Amino acid sequence: MAITWILVANASLARLYANLGPKQGLKLIKELVHPESRMKNADLSSDKAGAFQASTSGHGSREQQTPPKLNAARNFAQALAKELYLGRSRNEFARAILVAPPAFMGMLNATLDGPTAQMVSDRLEKDYTKTPEPALCGHLESCILV
Template sequence: MAITWILVANASLAKLYANLGPNKGLTLVKELIHPESRQKNSELVTDRAGSMPGFGNGSGAKIQQTMPKEHEAKIFAQEIAQELYHGRATNAFGRAIVCAPPSFMGMLNAVMDSPTAQMITDRFEKDYTKSPEPVLRDRLASCLFL
């Protein structure tokens, strides 16, 4: 039976578990932490928005296209996608299950390569990062033989 990887993630924490087969339970493979995603937007930037000459009577202000916190979450999503890519490329798993809040799931889906995305058999749009392992096992019982 193929190894199943279970990714439980949010914008600042990711836990990667492996299920080696029936009655084997879950084994923590890796934990990734991205503390920048927990900081406030004001702590992630050093200056106020700059100013630019405006058109017409008012003055222009440079507005950031992406909030710093969202930018950090995207960086973390890329790091996680790279970890899944590496696992797929080295045949470390045969299928994957991903659990993440809806907004972060969208970020992961946007940066994941197609062959890796095809190995994901189940997606749960929930944040299970704070769930203890027994609770996580119960939540995944429908798609895993634990």
Template sequence: MSITWILVANASAAYLYANYGPKKGLQKLKEFRHDASREKGQHLVSDRPGHNKSHGNGCGSYISSTHPKQHEARTFACQLARELEHGRTTNSYQRLILVVSTPFMGLINSNMGSHVRNLVSDTFEKDYTKASEKYLTRHLESCIYL
């Protein structure tokens, strides 16, 4: 029996489903929330950039090269990739389907190891995190036997 995991995610929420075979439907395994990704950027950092001395008449200020919301999205993608890797090492699934929003898909892919990436059979760049299970199953009929 082949177990398929389906990860439905965006930068602030993710749901992990499993399909245990034909006529078994989807079963929700876990739900992940990353509220920091939903915060305004100004709430994620201190109120002013730090100051540093420069070789000249004035002083400069340090501005981070990464936007705080982008950093939080990377953190969440790393957390999800670790969860997928843990499932792979424990043989919890043999096949993986990614249903991830377009901007977040690149972060997920860059954090996934090659072994997990080899288990990915289908990818959908859509944000179905707010979709019902019934709606989701209709869109996944083409790649799994529900």
């Protein structure tokens, strides 16, 4: 039976499970924590907005275009996409299921390479990172035979 990887993630925590076939349940492969995503924007910034001399009169300042917290979440999504890429390139799974809140799901989808994205059979836009395994199996029963 083909192995299915299930990535259950949000911007600060991810759990990667494997399902080895019908009635096999879920096996936790890896847990990844990203504490930067829990920090406040002010704590992630190194300094206040940069000051510059305006071409007209007076002074101005520049705000960062992207909030630091959003950058931290994107970096975590890239790290998770790399995990899936490495698993695919090593033939460690035949298909994948992604479970993440809508905003983070968008980040994951944007960072997956083409061949890995094609292996994703199901996407659930929910945050089940704090859900115990038995309940998670119940939520995933339409996608896998647990």
